[in-house]
Amino acid sequence: MSDILLKYQAVDISYAGQKVVENADFQINTGEILGIVGESGSGKSTLVKAALGILNNEGRVDRGKILFHGKDLTTMYGEPLRRIRGAEIGMVFQNPGASLSPIRKISEQFYETIREHRRLDKQSAKEEILLLFEKLQLWDGERILDSYPFELSGGMNQRVAIALTMMLQPSLILADEPTSALDVTVQSQVIKELMQIRDLFGTSILIVTHNIGVAAHMADQIVVMRQGRIVEKGRKEDIIFRPQERATRKLIDATPKIRRG
Numbered sequence: 001m002s003d004i005l006l007k008y009q010a011v012d013i014s015y016a017g018q019k020v021v022e023n024a025d026f027q028i029n030t031g032e033i034l035g036i037v038g039e040s041g042s043g044k045s046t047l048v049k050a051a052l053g054i055l056n057n058e059g060r061v062d063r064g065k066i067l068f069h070g071k072d073l074t075t076m077y078g079e080p081l082r083r084i085r086g087a088e089i090g091m092v093f094q095n096p097g098a099s100l101s102p103i104r105k106i107s108e109q110f111y112e113t114i115r116e117h118r119r120l121d122k123q124s125a126k127e128e129i130l131l132l133f134e135k136l137q138l139w140d141g142e143r144i145l146d147s148y149p150f151e152l153s154g155g156m157n158q159r160v161a162i163a164l165t166m167m168l169q170p171s172l173i174l175a176d177e178p179t180s181a182l183d184v185t186v187q188s189q190v191i192k193e194l195m196q197i198r199d200l201f202g203t204s205i206l207i208v209t210h211n212i213g214v215a216a217h218m219a220d221q222i223v224v225m226r227q228g229r230i231v232e233k234g235r236k237e238d239i240i241f242r243p244q245e246r247a248t249r250k251l252i253d254a255t256p257k258i259r260r261g
Helices: 042-050 076-083 106-118 122-135 141-145 156-164 183-201 212-218 236-243 244-251
Strands: 004-015 019-029 033-037 059-068 090-092 174-175 204-209 221-226 229-237
Touching: 004 042, 004 076, 004 204, 019 042, 019 059, 019 204, 019 221, 019 229, 033 183, 033 244, 042 174, 042 204, 059 212, 076 244, 106 122, 106 156, 122 141, 122 156, 122 212, 156 174, 156 183, 174 183, 183 204, 183 212, 183 229, 183 244, 212 221, 212 236, 212 244, 221 244, 229 236, 229 244
Parallel strands: 033 204, 033 221, 090 174, 174 204
Antiparallel strands: 004 019, 004 059, 221 229
């Protein structure tokens, strides 16, 4: 079996004293894609934010551990956690505006990310960026780098945000509803890019989505959440074709693209 990269152990999370996630327990292995699915408000995004300590001021992990390479992220603060963010664990948000500044060129944002963790002159950095763009089939890289986010489409901005996350080649990407704000055609491009990243770099991906069809296409393992609790988890094939829980069947029935059997 692959090495365990990220493991949630009996995690409870609350907002303003109200429990929103209870007894979450699952793991993601090296090189694996894991999908967390559920309706809006089921707690799936909260799980991801807790790993990086980006819950809002009223959010807190009340119980359990979130282990990354065996180290408990819930006990890390300040510089130790900052070193893990970006360099070891990358984050892709639903809205690329959370990753990209609207008033700075794409090139400047890439250079800044690189400078935070590596000493590299601008020309060498540009060569690395353009090589990554080529691998991810982001053509016309020079134009992209010379653009502001408002000059690119929403889908292209999301693809660029994913490339920015990969600039430091983290071993794990946490993707929080990365396709939900995009139309169907662009969704497929973003999904393809994420899967290419796993294939090219061996990067593990934890993707949060309300669309079980996305998880069915991408993931090796699926976790199903409802009202803050995990109701079902296992291999993709078992979850999609042999669901045991009503909540899972409801998600599948709401996704016409998935065929049973």
